[in-house]
Amino acid sequence: MSVTASPAFLWNVERGEAEAAELWDAITEQQLADWEAEWIPELFKALQRLRRAGVPRQAWPQSRHWDWRKKTAALTGMLAHPSFSIVCRGLTQGMMIVDNTTKRGRLADQAGKNLVYVEYVENAPWNRKELFDPPRYRGIGSLLMRAAIEASRHEGFKGRIGLHSLPQADAFYAKTCGMTDLGVDPDPNYSPMHYFEMTQEQAEAFVAKGGKS
Amino acid sequence: MRIEVTKDWCVRMAELEADEEIGVGLVAVDPVFDGESLAQSEEPAVAFGRFVSLMRRNRGLSVEKLADEADVDVVELLSIEEVAQYKPEVRTVYQLANFFALPRATLLQVAGLTLPKDSRIIEESVRFAARSEPVEALTKEERSALETFVSVLSEDKDKDHSLG
Numbered sequence: 001m002s003v004t005a006s007p008a009f010l011w012n013v014e015r016g017e018a019e020a021a022e023l024w025d026a027i028t029e030q031q032l033a034d035w036e037a038e039w040i041p042e043l044f045k046a047l048q049r050l051r052r053a054g055v056p057r058q059a060w061p062q063s064r065h066w067d068w069r070k071k072t073a074a075l076t077g078m079l080a081h082p083s084f085s086i087v088c089r090g091l092t093q094g095m096m097i098v099d100n101t102t103k104r105g106r107l108a109d110q111a112g113k114n115l116v117y118v119e120y121v122e123n124a125p126w127n128r129k130e131l132f133d134p135p136r137y138r139g140i141g142s143l144l145m146r147a148a149i150e151a152s153r154h155e156g157f158k159g160r161i162g163l164h165s166l167p168q169a170d171a172f173y174a175k176t177c178g179m180t181d182l183g184v185d186p187d188p189n190y191s192p193m194h195y196f197e198m199t200q201e202q203a204e205a206f207v208a209k210g211g212k213s
Numbered sequence: 214m215r216i217e218v219t220k221d222w223c224v225r226m227a228e229l230e231a232d233e234e235i236g237v238g239l240v241a242v243d244p245v246f247d248g249e250s251l252a253q254s255e256e257p258a259v260a261f262g263r264f265v266s267l268m269r270r271n272r273g274l275s276v277e278k279l280a281d282e283a284d285v286d287v288v289e290l291l292s293i294e295e296v297a298q299y300k301p302e303v304r305t306v307y308q309l310a311n312f313f314a315l316p317r318a319t320l321l322q323v324a325g326l327t328l329p330k331d332s333r334i335i336e337e338s339v340r341f342a343a344r345s346e347p348v349e350a351l352t353k354e355e356r357s358a359l360e361t362f363v364s365v366l367s368e369d370k371d372k373d374h375s376l377g
Binding site (some may be wrong): 006010018025036041073097119141142144154164165168169176189 | 219221234
């Protein structure tokens with residue numbers, strides 16, 4: 001598999017300066033290895049810390065397992081779709097998987113038109129403020145959204161994007177990305193997630209927000 | 214697909230994005246406890262308990278002390294050392310790997326919690342378990358602990374008889 005690595009930058013929070021990174025147009029074995037060896041243990045430790053903060057140790061569900069298998073199987077099951085990742089200091093900092101064939105627009109202005117549907121976006125645990133404060137890097141979400149817009153343009157979809165946001169990420173997609181919130185999806189499989197859509201104009205506005213690109 | 218972005222664009226967008234959450238899709242949901250485990254090996258992890266026991270004794274730690282220092286449950290640690298068929302918690306293996314400074318993925322294989330990627334690990338595990346089976350006589354402390362425990366068991370046995 002040939003991978004194109006585009007130069008990019010992330011904001012190093014601790015140092016207060018931009019740091020060179022790469023935007024890859026793939027999720028490779030390297031990303032999956034990082035996921036298994038770096039993300040999962042860090043996520044586990046962070047979630048455990050949170051649990052400990054408010055729950056006495058005796059009350060932890062010691063005899064039960066975390067559902068890593070479901071998450072891992074779901075992730076690898078989606079890898080037939082186009083994917084993107086961000087690498088900085090040799091480590092995967094964020095991942096995205098998209099579907100550019102099966103989904104259509106729901107907004108009245110673009111109902112039925114092709115779009116790039118973002119299946120999955122996740123930040124490395126150490127870049128998530130609710131898990132690690134302060135987080136290590138900022139800007140992963142914006143770079144991945146930019147990649148989704150460019151993928152949409154590449155397909156001739158003019159920047160149209162659709163996605164189901166996690167409840168805690170609604171603000172990012174509504175405000176920072178300027179997408180239209182179509183509310184809770186009536187499909188119970190997605191409840192309570194909101195469905196967001198980006199139009200061609202919103203995509204242009206998003207890219208313009210960062211100044212000259 | 215090459216994507217052209219400038220440093221200024223990245224910095225400006227990172228500033229706007231700040232510390233917002235960005236997760237999308239069901240797969241991005243953080244895992245929860247659900248009673249399921251990883252794809253496990255069907256083979257009993259014969260070497261894992263022995264290995265943990267020797268690593269612990271090599272550092273001069275009691276089971277209780279290791280449980281405390283590695284932040285794992287003492288009952289589970291005892292089960293690991295004493296019951297070959299016992300499947301430990303993933304978290305516990307991670308904690309022990311961290312404590313002993315060993316690769317987590319490899320230790321998960323030795324513990325039988327993930328399917329072995331390298332058959333050599335399993336062969337070496339079996340060899341290790343066979344070689345590390347104690348053959349020497351009991352130490353003074355072991356004999357003392359054993360005799361004390363036997364005497365407690367004997368008391369219970371006498372009690373059973375007297376009740377019966």
